[in-house]
Amino acid sequence: MASAHPDRLTRSGPRTLPPLALAGGAALGILFVTLPLVGLVLRAPWRSTLTVLGSPEALDAIRLSLLCSLSATALGLLLGVPLAWVQARVSYPGRSLVRALTTLPMVLPPVVGGVALLFAFGRAGLLGGALFDAFGIQLPFSTAGVIMAETFVSMPFLVLTVEAGFRGVNPRLEEAARTLGAGQWRVFRTITLPLAAPSVFAGAVLCWSRALGEFGATITFAGNLPGQTQTLPLAVYVLLETRPEAAVLLSIVMVVVSVAVLVGLRDRYLRIG
Amino acid sequence: MVACGATASGGPASSGSSGEASGQVTVFAASSLSAAFDDLGGAFHTRYPNASAQFSFAGSQVLAAQITQVAPADVFASADKTNMDKVVAAGYSDGQPKGFASNKLAIVVPAGNPRAISSLADLARPGLVVVLCTPAAPCGAYAQQALTRAGVQVNPRSQEQDVKGVVTKVSLKEADAGIAYVSDVMAGGPSVTGVDIPDTQNVVAHYPIVRVKSGLNRAAPQAFIDFVLSPEGQAILARHGFGAP
Numbered sequence: 001m002a003s004a005h006p007d008r009l010t011r012s013g014p015r016t017l018p019p020l021a022l023a024g025g026a027a028l029g030i031l032f033v034t035l036p037l038v039g040l041v042l043r044a045p046w047r048s049t050l051t052v053l054g055s056p057e058a059l060d061a062i063r064l065s066l067l068c069s070l071s072a073t074a075l076g077l078l079l080g081v082p083l084a085w086v087q088a089r090v091s092y093p094g095r096s097l098v099r100a101l102t103t104l105p106m107v108l109p110p111v112v113g114g115v116a117l118l119f120a121f122g123r124a125g126l127l128g129g130a131l132f133d134a135f136g137i138q139l140p141f142s143t144a145g146v147i148m149a150e151t152f153v154s155m156p157f158l159v160l161t162v163e164a165g166f167r168g169v170n171p172r173l174e175e176a177a178r179t180l181g182a183g184q185w186r187v188f189r190t191i192t193l194p195l196a197a198p199s200v201f202a203g204a205v206l207c208w209s210r211a212l213g214e215f216g217a218t219i220t221f222a223g224n225l226p227g228q229t230q231t232l233p234l235a236v237y238v239l240l241e242t243r244p245e246a247a248v249l250l251s252i253v254m255v256v257v258s259v260a261v262l263v264g265l266r267d268r269y270l271r272i273g
Numbered sequence: 274m275v276a277c278g279a280t281a282s283g284g285p286a287s288s289g290s291s292g293e294a295s296g297q298v299t300v301f302a303a304s305s306l307s308a309a310f311d312d313l314g315g316a317f318h319t320r321y322p323n324a325s326a327q328f329s330f331a332g333s334q335v336l337a338a339q340i341t342q343v344a345p346a347d348v349f350a351s352a353d354k355t356n357m358d359k360v361v362a363a364g365y366s367d368g369q370p371k372g373f374a375s376n377k378l379a380i381v382v383p384a385g386n387p388r389a390i391s392s393l394a395d396l397a398r399p400g401l402v403v404v405l406c407t408p409a410a411p412c413g414a415y416a417q418q419a420l421t422r423a424g425v426q427v428n429p430r431s432q433e434q435d436v437k438g439v440v441t442k443v444s445l446k447e448a449d450a451g452i453a454y455v456s457d458v459m460a461g462g463p464s465v466t467g468v469d470i471p472d473t474q475n476v477v478a479h480y481p482i483v484r485v486k487s488g489l490n491r492a493a494p495q496a497f498i499d500f501v502l503s504p505e506g507q508a509i510l511a512r513h514g515f516g517a518p
Contacts, residue, residue: 118445118447122445122446122447123446123447124445124446124447138402138447140442140447141402141404141430141431141447141448219434222431223404223430223431223432223433223442224407224431224432224433224434225429225430225431225432226432228430229431237434238407238409238432238434240338241332241334241335241337241338241409242334242409244338
């Protein structure tokens with residue numbers, strides 16, 4: 001608390017009033033973001049919380065959301081950490097092109113991602129056709145399809161975060177390890193990865209929270225079936241038309257989860273300055 | 274935003290009882306109407322050069338929910354009575370809904386019918402990927418009625434939000450079959466084929482239309498509804514596979 005941080009000075013600063021334009025803009029900004037949340041909380045039928053959240057439909061959606069988002073994070077780590085390392089430590093022609101391509105899903109409308117996934121992994125798709133002919137595997141309309149859609153959309157968050165983490169590791173430490181006889185793989189395991197661990201953690205949490213909220217790519221690629229592919233966001237969307245009060249309560253579940261993620265990350269990732 | 278045209282300019286001499294219809298009409302219409310209403314909108318604008326219609330197409334249940342959350346619609350065209358009743362009961366309708374079209378169900382399969390589907394009973398075949406509309410959407414409720422009449426139990430692989438979702442999944446060959454409207458099979462183009470459902474099992478969908486209590490401009494929305502009910506509007510609907518109300 002009382003530590004003499006270098007930014008301590010700027011924080012307490014001279015006590016003058018902020019310019020009206022900035023203070024007004026800031027106040028509007030705060031209202032703009034918080035008002036919808038307030039609306040959600042005011043509309044929630046709190047008395048029926050237990051019956052709604054305990055209904056098989058809601059429990060299915062919550063279970064499916066947890067299963068798929070955690071699997072997508074695991075898959076994202078498995079593919080994203082090596083990709084981030086290559087991007088951070090190997091210099092090769094076309095590296096920026098690869099970076100642009102692998103971060104594209106962050107910017108792409110998720111529905112477009114879903115359609116693209118259909119053309120690649122659908123039954124009539126590039127790879128999906130062969131998969132179906134050889135093994136009878138159909139990814140669309142399956143829980144595996146949900147995991148793929150979520151991974152596609154959320155992995156870039158992990159890759160970018162982890163790549164920045166790897167870049168932040170002092171190369172001299174890796175060099176020192178190598179001069180002491182360690183192979184590249186060992187250097188990665190014992191030096192690079194542990195030093196970048198906070199970034200890997202932050203990247204994984206960001207990836208997970210994005211996967212949890214995924215909607216567009218999921219409904220396009222994996223369809224909507226309770227218990228199979230209907231995750232929380234899909235359930236909220238569908239319930240909004242039939243049982244709005246249930247949709248509101250499920251939305252609040254998602255808000256609570258998001259707040260928990262932000263609070264959990266505030267020291268590791270969301271530090272300003 | 275509703276841009277009011279110059280109402281003082283007299284308009285075309287041909288304009289009938291709907292008089293000075295001008296401005297933009299926002300029409301919330303069931304997904305299955307999209308091709309027909311796009312055409313209708315063009316003809317409406319030709320008939321009333323100072324007015325034009327813009328459309329928001331989605332499942333009728335989605336639109337009904339939006340209207341009861343006070344979405345800026347001037348006209349609501351539903352694919353069933355259930356969702357129209359929701360809007361009327363909530364007090365958002367202005368006047369009595371009128372039937373303007375009917376439709377029937379058909380089984381929709383990829384072009385050429387590769388799985389040789391000939392009846393609703395075939396949809397229960399194990400290993401067949403069938404997609405239906407969600408039960409809250411008119412097409413889902415109608416499909417369920419037809420399946421019940423045929424005594425068939427189907428486990429769909431997905432419950433789509435509107436009928437276009439069903440047709441898309443079939444035309445992309447991700448689904449082996451779905452249940453849609455006869456008009457969707459026509460609108461689906463060469464990538465899909467329709468399989469008739471006999472009248473004894475089929476369900477007739479009745480489409481009602483109503484003015485939504487919204488804004489200042491009542492003439493143009495009424496003109497649009499009158500145009501839909503006029504011989505010219507009915508002919509356009511018939512061309513897209515719809516039946517008489």
